[in-house]
Amino acid sequence: MELTALTDEFDRRDWQHVTETDDPVRFAMVGLGWWTREQAMPAVASGDLCETTVLVSGDREKAESVAADSATVDHAVTYEEFHDGAASEAYDAVYVVTPNARHLPFVETAAELGKDVLCEKPMEATVDRAEQMVAACNEHDVTLMVAYRMHTEPAVRRAKDVVDAGYVGDPVFVHGNMSEPILELVPDPDQWRLDWELSGGCATMDIGIYSLNTARFLLDADPVRVQGSVASVRPEFDDVPDEHAAFQVDFPDHTFAVCTASQNAAMASHIRVTGTEGEVRVEPAFYPWDERRLHVSHGGSDIDVSFEQIDQMEEEFEYFSHCLLTGEDPYADGEHGLVDIRALKGVYEAAEDGRVVELG
């Protein structure tokens, strides 16, 4: 593998062949929490292939207030109006970022209106609802992508280049962790992430998905079995089983991923592949504000690569928009997302029953 592959144009968009358009993808943002306002909208504003034109919220005043601060938004509508087709001529695609268990109706409406969909991860709160989401998008022939940030994060793409080049040999193990003190980040004990009905799960579903999904991406493989343990200790987590979660994912050819996720631990993240010839690790890995580093070990030496950080949400929106503009299928389509939901729900089942759960 060429050394320049890890030093030159580190943030190259090797997926991109259309770099400008006179007809950017117009997004309706569905759900106006801090993530949409502070992460997604600035990212879209910076992007070349997309723009935000419509805001959708349960709170009309909030939608109008946020719209007033945007140069491109022409419409602020309520959830009810959205379902009635309001302003549907003003957007091409939706970004759905409501609580997990409320994704489905917005995606169904978008699909019925012929709009493409970028839906936050995890897709939905249950396997059944996630499958309904895929069916709705298929029925109306709209593109569905699940909003994983790691597939277009340069550090992860370069780590995948390292793996794909055979530089670490055959992958043997993956270690992954994502942890955060959710009650310090969002100091509200009634937040939806701690509500099983709204979230479908806590640490496992919300952030354990990063280790699982990034392992899938790096290994180019899907899980075959899962096992693990979950625990909730603090009373704020009484409604969910997994304040903390540790789970193991067996991939084909006996590649094993061990993953941890906590909503009540120090903010930290890493993903590592140990192979027959070396290791590659991204640490920190998963938070958009991280100064990510790429670490590569081979032949008894260690390389530590630092690089210019990009805006993960801009990369993601540009990638999805690029797919729509070129007619290409996104990597993380609905079937891709379903694999995660089935595996993560398998973790809860395995933890409850104390046994391995075979997938698919």
Next chain:
Amino acid sequence: MELTALTDEFDRRDWQHVTETDDPVRFAMVGLGWWTREQAMPAVASGDLCETTVLVSGDREKAESVAADSATVDHAVTYEEFHDGAASEAYDAVYVVTPNARHLPFVETAAELGKDVLCEKPMEATVDRAEQMVAACNEHDVTLMVAYRMHTEPAVRRAKDVVDAGYVGDPVFVHGNMSEPILELVPDPDQWRLDWELSGGCATMDIGIYSLNTARFLLDADPVRVQGSVASVRPEFDDVPDEHAAFQVDFPDHTFAVCTASQNAAMASHIRVTGTEGEVRVEPAFYPWDERRLHVSHGGSDIDVSFEQIDQMEEEFEYFSHCLLTGEDPYADGEHGLVDIRALKGVYEAAEDGRVVELG
């Protein structure tokens, strides 16, 4: 926690209060493989509290040849002669470093002769034989220590200081890995580590024990349940189930350790504790020739501590000798070692049955 605790006298022996003796502990080395010759004997020669006086081997010529290169060895005896009590006046303690399933008879003989025992890890190939070892040492009132290197490795002791000081908050997760290409290190497909009867297990027993045991040390806790997966792929590993192993160890209070071990992967090792307030990691961690580093994360910052490396085997022999000279009980006594054997055997059982195994 004082910053000097991580910078000044990093390799302090906080267990030591006797630093010299006119009466060093005289060791009989039982088993003269490369580890004894190249790691243990030089370490003892460098130590202040011990010396090697007797060599015991299945091969008299080998024993005599090695003895000829040592200034302190007066006796070279065969295994049979050892069991007959040969040269027993010339040593105070034995270091047993034969294949796992051959530890027990040497320890039994040593105990009957009233000699203290430093026995390599894992203690034995089965729980039953390990229990017999403990019983024999108890019966004859000799001291038994299992030869873990990590309890006296300064990087691990300092990591434990960090945890004990509460600097990472309450421990939530441990990640551990140890991997090596055993067939490159020991290019013999008939070696004992690949023979279930002689080893009692491969990756899990031989090197998975490092992550498990170091997690116990750092957490100051014993495991309550295990689960995991093992796999052997290459034909050289046909006699053992675990060329590769991934296993999860649940500790009290819902602290979860995820561990991997491979005898057919790149040489690599790490141990990491993620807590509610930060992280501490030793990487590389487990190989005596590593340039270990201590990494501490807290409050959004990372500290990377480099330090002078010590000889792990010298620390271990000095510690054991210190225990014998002072009459103090070693940390890793027989009961301590048994906990590992039971847990590791539980991993094989869990992997075979696809279910969690509760311990003790």
